[in-house]
Amino acid sequence: MSKPRADAYQEFIKGLWRENPVFAQVLGMCPMLAVTNSAVNALAMGGATFFVLVASSLLVATLKRWIPRQVRISTYVIIIATFVTVTDYTLQALIPEIHKELGAFIPLIVANCLILGRQESFASRQPVRLALMDAAGMGAGFLFALLALGSVREVLGEGAWFGIDLFGPGFEPWVIMILPPGGFLTLGLLLLLFSWIAERRQRLAERLAELETQTR
Amino acid sequence: MSQDPDLTPAASDTRPAEPTSLRLVTALSLAGLLSGIIIVSVYEATLPTITAYQARMLREAVFEVLPGIERIQRLVYRDGILVAEDAEDTDDEAIFGGYGGSGELVGYAIPSAGPGFQDTIRLLYGYLPSQRQVSGMEILESRETPGLGDKIYKDQSFVDAFRGLAIDPEIRAVKKGTASAVNEVDAITGATISSKAVVRIINEGNQRWLARLAVPGDQPTEERPEPPATGG
Amino acid sequence: MKQQDPRLLVQPAPLLKQPLTTSMAMFDVLLALAPATLAGIWFFGLGALLILLASVAGALLTEWTFLPADQRRGQIANGSALVTGLLLGLSLPPSLPLWMAFLGGVASIGLGKLIWGGLGYNLFNPALVGRAFLLAAFPVAMTTWSAQTGPADFFQLASSNLAAPLMHADYDGLSSATPLGLMKFQQESTPLWELVIGKTSGCIGETSGLLLILGGLFLAFRRDLDWRIPVSILLTVAILATLLFLIDPTRYPDPIFAVFAGSLLFGAIYMASDPVTSPITPRGAWIFGIGVGLLVVLIRYFGGFPEGVMYAILLMNAATPLIDRYSQPRVFGKGLESARSGHE
Numbered sequence: 001m002s003k004p005r006a007d008a009y010q011e012f013i014k015g016l017w018r019e020n021p022v023f024a025q026v027l028g029m030c031p032m033l034a035v036t037n038s039a040v041n042a043l044a045m046g047g048a049t050f051f052v053l054v055a056s057s058l059l060v061a062t063l064k065r066w067i068p069r070q071v072r073i074s075t076y077v078i079i080i081a082t083f084v085t086v087t088d089y090t091l092q093a094l095i096p097e098i099h100k101e102l103g104a105f106i107p108l109i110v111a112n113c114l115i116l117g118r119q120e121s122f123a124s125r126q127p128v129r130l131a132l133m134d135a136a137g138m139g140a141g142f143l144f145a146l147l148a149l150g151s152v153r154e155v156l157g158e159g160a161w162f163g164i165d166l167f168g169p170g171f172e173p174w175v176i177m178i179l180p181p182g183g184f185l186t187l188g189l190l191l192l193l194f195s196w197i198a199e200r201r202q203r204l205a206e207r208l209a210e211l212e213t214q215t216r
Numbered sequence: 217m218s219q220d221p222d223l224t225p226a227a228s229d230t231r232p233a234e235p236t237s238l239r240l241v242t243a244l245s246l247a248g249l250l251s252g253i254i255i256v257s258v259y260e261a262t263l264p265t266i267t268a269y270q271a272r273m274l275r276e277a278v279f280e281v282l283p284g285i286e287r288i289q290r291l292v293y294r295d296g297i298l299v300a301e302d303a304e305d306t307d308d309e310a311i312f313g314g315y316g317g318s319g320e321l322v323g324y325a326i327p328s329a330g331p332g333f334q335d336t337i338r339l340l341y342g343y344l345p346s347q348r349q350v351s352g353m354e355i356l357e358s359r360e361t362p363g364l365g366d367k368i369y370k371d372q373s374f375v376d377a378f379r380g381l382a383i384d385p386e387i388r389a390v391k392k393g394t395a396s397a398v399n400e401v402d403a404i405t406g407a408t409i410s411s412k413a414v415v416r417i418i419n420e421g422n423q424r425w426l427a428r429l430a431v432p433g434d435q436p437t438e439e440r441p442e443p444p445a446t447g448g
Numbered sequence: 449m450k451q452q453d454p455r456l457l458v459q460p461a462p463l464l465k466q467p468l469t470t471s472m473a474m475f476d477v478l479l480a481l482a483p484a485t486l487a488g489i490w491f492f493g494l495g496a497l498l499i500l501l502a503s504v505a506g507a508l509l510t511e512w513t514f515l516p517a518d519q520r521r522g523q524i525a526n527g528s529a530l531v532t533g534l535l536l537g538l539s540l541p542p543s544l545p546l547w548m549a550f551l552g553g554v555a556s557i558g559l560g561k562l563i564w565g566g567l568g569y570n571l572f573n574p575a576l577v578g579r580a581f582l583l584a585a586f587p588v589a590m591t592t593w594s595a596q597t598g599p600a601d602f603f604q605l606a607s608s609n610l611a612a613p614l615m616h617a618d619y620d621g622l623s624s625a626t627p628l629g630l631m632k633f634q635q636e637s638t639p640l641w642e643l644v645i646g647k648t649s650g651c652i653g654e655t656s657g658l659l660l661i662l663g664g665l666f667l668a669f670r671r672d673l674d675w676r677i678p679v680s681i682l683l684t685v686a687i688l689a690t691l692l693f694l695i696d697p698t699r700y701p702d703p704i705f706a707v708f709a710g711s712l713l714f715g716a717i718y719m720a721s722d723p724v725t726s727p728i729t730p731r732g733a734w735i736f737g738i739g740v741g742l743l744v745v746l747i748r749y750f751g752g753f754p755e756g757v758m759y760a761i762l763l764m765n766a767a768t769p770l771i772d773r774y775s776q777p778r779v780f781g782k783g784l785e786s787a788r789s790g791h792e
Contacts, residue, residue: 068240074244075247079247079251082250085255089261089263093265172548172614179584
């Protein structure tokens, strides 16, 4: 019984780092660049995507026996679109201010290749429990990446984090960070940082393995 | 990947190979039907909150640009006159009349829109016919450059410049610090294009509406507020 | 790229060895810039010197940090980062906070050069990338110009220079419009003599037309730059400005003003002629120069900004690979027909 549990944990944790949808797979770039000009927007967008991904994966994994293979993609799109629309209305009712800022990008979650990709490559082939863990991991990984980008851009571009002033009134905002170029720049730098850390970890692991063989 | 014995990928591949097209159609229709039901119910559930919010925002904006009014009434221009019309399902362009405590007309709140530096700017401005003045301006929607163009609503001194602004011959945006005439506003340094866009949008609104407001037969709006069904 | 001065040359004739290396070319550029740099410091005081130091420090530090350890010494010694930092510093307004100048140096080398693969691989002029970054990030600070202090107040530092890192600069009312700003927004001209010797406000290194031209002549005679590029840029601007001036002298400035005002001379001589980011063929150089000149006139006269040299050069930088491709000289002995059929 302990092995499946470890499996589930693995499925969750891989989305956070090793197979992070943004930093490792470079998926979902459109919302990534468009709505991360503040941490709040990033959180709302990441949360919405997380919900749609988890709910769709859950449903797809549950219904996979009844979905004919020939129309599976259309069915996934219907399922995803339903959850996106539900999210859209809910956000509009609950947090209209932020919904206004996110604008067209909430409906565009339908087109996020991350979500459809997870249905096709994972949820439709795996048991419900694992599909759920995978979706939660990927969703959380996406949320984490959005939040990282949004935080950097808000801190430099507005001198604030979640609207809380960090540097006092004398701060000189980096206007470029709020603008689209800032999104590209920050994303590039974060990708650089991610690969750098990944490379270092790999080198460390190799060295450890080497040491092990030597001492043996 | 998963080692679960009961649900390996192979298990799902052993399904009947070729389902009939009837089955495909049924599956899709069923999915569509379910999806439709869910969407409609969520839509119905959230609609009141959404419309209430939008109406509240608009009301607040109207009260903001027309200081000192007590009550507002939506007006549409139809067959050459302004008539009160609360239903929003017609295609007519609407403005809002603002009325003082004793029911007299104070001014109109006029929505107008036009291209800004990046995208369409939608705004609402108050107009006082008695003084031929703009009494206030509020940006409803804009995607101007953060830090520069967004000063058209974040810079209080720019917004304040539209309180008591003469509209004759037309409003002009001039270089910061040089506004001298009653129809001039200081443009925002670094956001001249956005500032001029705001002024142009108001001037366009005036061109479209002022003639209609001055329609003879006078004060069609003053007789109308009698029906108390305006929900003030 | 790894080998600096190859001892053995394997190449087809002509086997004329040219004694030009990167470090020598960079030294020539430094020499050519020296008069304009000293003039800038003379005109704008200690603050200008500190800005130059800050941007150079940012450039060198970034180069040092991100290069592999075995390449550091050689790359720093060839002086290209030093030149980039200096060019950036000279194109900054004299009242800019020092931390921004430093950040500009970092962006120049990091975003303008290293991410492309280092010297020789960059598509855009690194100094201009740094400047464009600063202009997009701090539009107000980058367009606030202080008046010249003159040698008497040499040690008087503008308080804005010393703004703490990340903090807003206070400008103590010393803002003054550049000649191009005066022309664009007030239709006011500046006396020619002031433009030529540089007694105007503007970027640190751009004001003195005379000294910039002297440095340019030096570089052209040393064959460090392709003379066609600055000449074609200046000619294009002069011709278009003359046409516009003839059409409506009240609205458009005279052509001499157009050439001497703003950063046109500085950009044409020192930025556009960067051998890495400009076309290598003579025909390409002409096309490149004419393109820059055309864009400068379009942006200055019909755009929202008073000055457009930076964007003009960056845009043409982007077109450089294409120009190079289509301006390849015909292979000797091959007619146009055969060349074309060779492509198909």
